[in-house]
Amino acid sequence: MQFSELMAALSKHPIRLQQDDDNLVIQGDDEGLDDALWESLALHKRELLELVERNGGDWLSPAFRITPDMLPLVSLTQEQIDRIIDSVPGGAGNVQDIYPLAPLQEGILYHHLAAEQGDPYVLHALFGVDRRARLDDFLQALQGVIDRHDILRTSVAWEGLDEPVQVVWHKAVLTLEELQLDPAQGAVEAQLQQRFDTRHHRLDMGRAPLLRLVCAEDRPNQRWVALLLFHHMALDHAALELVQHEMQAFLLGQGHALPEAVPYRNYVAQVRLGVSRQEHEAFFREMLGDVDEPTLPFGLQEVQGSGQVVEEAFMTLPASLSQAMRSQARQLGVSVASLVHLAWAQVLGRVSGRQDVVFGTVLLGRMQGGEGADRALGMFINTLPLRVDVEGQPVRAGVKATHARLTALLGHEHASLALAQRCSGVAAPTPLFSALLNYRHSGTATSTEAVSAWNGIQVLGGEERTNYPLMLSVDDMGEDFGLTVQAVEGVGAARVGAYMETALASLMEALRQTPGALLSGLSVVPHTELEQLLATFNATQAEYPLAQTIHGLFEAQVQRTPESLAVL
Numbered sequence: 001m002q003f004s005e006l007m008a009a010l011s012k013h014p015i016r017l018q019q020d021d022d023n024l025v026i027q028g029d030d031e032g033l034d035d036a037l038w039e040s041l042a043l044h045k046r047e048l049l050e051l052v053e054r055n056g057g058d059w060l061s062p063a064f065r066i067t068p069d070m071l072p073l074v075s076l077t078q079e080q081i082d083r084i085i086d087s088v089p090g091g092a093g094n095v096q097d098i099y100p101l102a103p104l105q106e107g108i109l110y111h112h113l114a115a116e117q118g119d120p121y122v123l124h125a126l127f128g129v130d131r132r133a134r135l136d137d138f139l140q141a142l143q144g145v146i147d148r149h150d151i152l153r154t155s156v157a158w159e160g161l162d163e164p165v166q167v168v169w170h171k172a173v174l175t176l177e178e179l180q181l182d183p184a185q186g187a188v189e190a191q192l193q194q195r196f197d198t199r200h201h202r203l204d205m206g207r208a209p210l211l212r213l214v215c216a217e218d219r220p221n222q223r224w225v226a227l228l229l230f231h232h233m234a235l236d237h238a239a240l241e242l243v244q245h246e247m248q249a250f251l252l253g254q255g256h257a258l259p260e261a262v263p264y265r266n267y268v269a270q271v272r273l274g275v276s277r278q279e280h281e282a283f284f285r286e287m288l289g290d291v292d293e294p295t296l297p298f299g300l301q302e303v304q305g306s307g308q309v310v311e312e313a314f315m316t317l318p319a320s321l322s323q324a325m326r327s328q329a330r331q332l333g334v335s336v337a338s339l340v341h342l343a344w345a346q347v348l349g350r351v352s353g354r355q356d357v358v359f360g361t362v363l364l365g366r367m368q369g370g371e372g373a374d375r376a377l378g379m380f381i382n383t384l385p386l387r388v389d390v391e392g393q394p395v396r397a398g399v400k401a402t403h404a405r406l407t408a409l410l411g412h413e414h415a416s417l418a419l420a421q422r423c424s425g426v427a428a429p430t431p432l433f434s435a436l437l438n439y440r441h442s443g444t445a446t447s448t449e450a451v452s453a454w455n456g457i458q459v460l461g462g463e464e465r466t467n468y469p470l471m472l473s474v475d476d477m478g479e480d481f482g483l484t485v486q487a488v489e490g491v492g493a494a495r496v497g498a499y500m501e502t503a504l505a506s507l508m509e510a511l512r513q514t515p516g517a518l519l520s521g522l523s524v525v526p527h528t529e530l531e532q533l534l535a536t537f538n539a540t541q542a543e544y545p546l547a548q549t550i551h552g553l554f555e556a557q558v559q560r561t562p563e564s565l566a567v568l
Contacts, residue, residue: 090169124193126462152208153208235379314483360468469491
């Protein structure tokens with residue numbers, strides 16, 4: 001059988017040809033192939049592999065159809081599959097895989113759908129570029145990373161389905177949109193950020209990639225400004241650093257040397273086949289079953305994150321405090337993260353009036369994400385509740401108890417937040433908690449290669465948000481620690497950061513001097529604010545006409561200034 005005859009015969013069978021190193025992989029209805037076709041496939045293997053390579057590693061016959069048995073991670077009818085495929089440009093030939101969402105992705109999709117406008121999980125990064133050609137280099141490098149990783153070629157489908165799914169495209173192209181902005185209307189970067197403000201701007205979750213890149217010329221500053229929007233559905237903080245690392249390789253012409261990409265589907269499969277739902281429920285019912293009141297710092301109850309103005313404050317902890325934290329953690333045999341979680345619980349307890357505190361903690365997910373998870377892109381993190389008693393136990397025992405509970409929680413890091421919250425005694429729609437802690441490891445060194453790769457490209461700013469009204473991110477930088485507080489307007493992000501530093505300092509001092517003292521006796525209020533509360537605000541002594549009554553003084557004031565405001 002000639003090669004042309006083989007291709008004509010294959011076109012009548014619903015099969016897909018793919019390349020796996022030197023092997024030719026056949027998917028679909030291969031049982032319909034007779035002996036003659038099998039012999040011809042073996043005879044023309046080399047030509048077929050060349051054909052597959054020319055088509056980007058995949059070839060579909062015109063009769064190919066994705067069927068339920070080809071999607072082992074999700075339960076879909078043929079009708080549902082066909083409807084999903086119809087929404088993808090290129091149809092079945094451009095669909096690589098379909099599988100469910102990871103736990104945190106489900107929560108992010110919920111907030112996307114619930115938001116009246118905008119989307120709290122559309123994040124952005126702002127760049128200044130010295131010339132237009134470097135923007136094209138930037139786009140080409142980012143497209144190279146997109147081509148490597150399935151999660152960056154993923155869209156989301158949910159309408160008419162029992163559960164939402166993510167759809168991996170074979171090819172998803174990111175374009176660079178060029179806008180014409182008038183510098184007379186204000187700074188170009190400010191105009192870009194205002195036009196694509198995520199409090200009113202959204203990304204189409206049904207189109208891959210879940211990114212958008214726009215730019216405009218900034219003539220007064222002789223540069224170009226670019227805004228990259230990306231959805232948290234596809235990338236977490238650690239993944240962003242991996243994207244930057246891989247883009248750097250492409251910018252240096254070393255993209256071919258990157259290790260093989262790890263599919264995100266591996267993580268999803270592990271989550272689906274890991275700890276059972278019943279085990280998750282048993283754990284969270286034991287931890288949260290008797291919690292019948294939420295922990296709402298400053299009374300903040302709105303957790304939809306829709307349209308709220310968020311203030312951000314950053315501070316680096318004093319070196320002496322950072323050293324004390326690491327030293328105490330080693331002596332007690334606990335993680336530094338456990339000390340941070342206990343201190344944050346103390347702050348939340350004071351500003352919410354709670355002795356039994358519950359807050360969300362961000363779990364990395366990569367630790368149990370399977371082989372290669374440390375270099376995979378995707379949403380690995382998960383947010384789950386942690387309960388901490390900050391009232392009735394000694395300092396040292398409190399640290400040990402927090403460490404034990406945090407360690408136990410890691411065994412359930414793939415559970416869904418919705419499941420965990422249902423296990424508490426707090427009735428929906430009241431949130432179980434409204435504050436979040438994200439403890440993360442962050443690198444600080446910049447290599448010579450990085451300087452060369454990013455020459456002409458400067459980061460001007462960015463934003464990472466959540467739907468929670470109060471969030472603390474703790475960056476473990478190897479030696480020092482950085483605190484970033486995000487709080488809705490009116491709370492005072494810097495003020496909360498000062499509370500956290502004071503709580504950590506009080507905890508370290510107590511562990512060193514009085515480990516048997518009660519946690520409830522430790523201060524979280526900085527000396528300056530304490531002085532203001534106890535002294536400045538109480539300095540009310542004044543000369544007063546003791547012979548006159550209050551209402552008499554009021555009447556006299558009315559006669560002097562009858563049009564003035566009396567009481568506000």
